[in-house]
Amino acid sequence: MKSEKRRQKILVSLIVLGILSITLFIFNENEGYILEQTNNLSFGNLTQTQITEYSLTETTEYQCTLNMPEERTVILRIDDITPWNNLNLMEAMTREIIDRDYGASLGIIPKRMEEDRELIIWLQEINQNEKVELSQHGHEHSFEEFGNLNYEQALEKIELGKEIMMKYFGEIPLNFIPPYNLASNETIDALKDSGFKTYSGGTRDKLVEENFIREGYDATTYKYFTEEFIYAEEVLEDCNNSLDEKGICVIMFHPQDFTEDGKIVDWKYQEFIKVLEGLEGLDAQVVSFREGFCREFTSQTLQ
Numbered sequence: 247m248k249s250e251k252r253r254q255k256i257l258v259s260l261i262v263l264g265i266l267s268i269t270l271f272i273f274n275e276n277e278g279y280i281l282e283q284t285n286n287l288s289f290g291n292l293t294q295t296q297i298t299e300y301s302l303t304e305t306t307e308y309q310c311t312l313n314m315p316e317e318r319t320v321i322l323r324i325d326d327i328t329p330w331n332n333l334n335l336m337e338a339m340t341r342e343i344i345d346r347d348y349g350a351s352l353g354i355i356p357k358r359m360e361e362d363r364e365l366i367i368w369l370q371e372i373n374q375n376e377k378v379e380l381s382q383h384g385h386e387h388s389f390e391e392f393g394n395l396n397y398e399q400a401l402e403k404i405e406l407g408k409e410i411m412m413k414y415f416g417e418i419p420l421n422f423i424p425p426y427n428l429a430s431n432e433t434i435d436a437l438k439d440s441g442f443k444t445y446s447g448g449t450r451d452k453l454v455e456e457n458f459i460r461e462g463y464d465a466t467t468y469k470y471f472t473e474e475f476i477y478a479e480e481v482l483e484d485c486n487n488s489l490d491e492k493g494i495c496v497i498m499f500h501p502q503d504f505t506e507d508g509k510i511v512d513w514k515y516q517e518f519i520k521v522l523e524g525l526e527g528l529d530a531q532v533v534s535f536r537e538g539f540c541r542e543f544t545s546q547t548l549q
């Protein structure tokens with residue numbers, strides 16, 4: 247009688263466990279399905295279906311004369327364009343900017359770019375718009391990647407990243423954004439020798455030379471040191487102060503500023519929109535680094 251009861255107990259436990267497993271399985275399946283669907287939705291309007299790969303002989307190299315802009319100038323910088331960020335969000339943010347006829351520099355992490363075909367296709371398409379500039383954001387984006395490198399080490403990483411940019415986008419980038427906004431002096435030398443014209447690091451990075459301009463960010467939607475989300479009102483105030491002071495304001499965004507666990511948080515995203523709406527009141531042109539600093543633009547194909 248006792249062993250019969252025990253058998254029944256075990257049986258009931260097994261049934262409960264079984265039901266629980268099935269529920270969990272269905273839940274996971276659903277979650278996967280929902281994610282897949284959202285991803286597919288955003289690509290409905292893409293005309294391109296295949297990745298174009300460029301050879302060296304098809305690569306375009308730009309030349310320009312550097313000049314500080316005469317009018318008040320806001321530069322928008324979106325860092326961490328990479329497969330691990332939310333593509334729907336990167337696409338939406340860029341769309342909001344170009345729909346207002348503003349420009350932006352997208353900070354692309356070259357390494358592992360090939361892991362996201364859709365991301366490359368989208369970037370190739372968005373790059374047709376001259377308001378959009380593709381900047382090189384380091385090579386692999388390891389912690390303070392360029393912070394302590396000597397000249398040779400820096401040059402090697404810069405060139406590795408640049409080759410990936412050339413392969414997928416058919417052009418040599420002009421602007422470099424170091425991961426964590428940090429780079430050694432030797433990295434700056436290597437960047438100059440590698441043909442970069444502009445550089446955007448941290449808030450204290452300001453230096454105008456004949457063939458190289460350093461212009462760090464002045465306002466941001468997220469302060470990494472204090473792990474603090476910054477509301478549009480403060481971003482616009484910081485930006486306006488910078489414009490009053492030196493005529494330039496660089497705003498740094500990261501797509502992940504507006505997400506939690508990879509999902510877009512609506513109220514945060516609305517703050518991004520408020521920043522864009524508020525730019526109208528700053529009496530400034532809103533452009534990429536290239537449009538802001540490069541004059542007498544010429545391009546040639548590498549031989």
Ligand SMILES: [Zn+2]
Pocket residue numbers: 325326383387425426
């Ligand atoms: Zn970054």
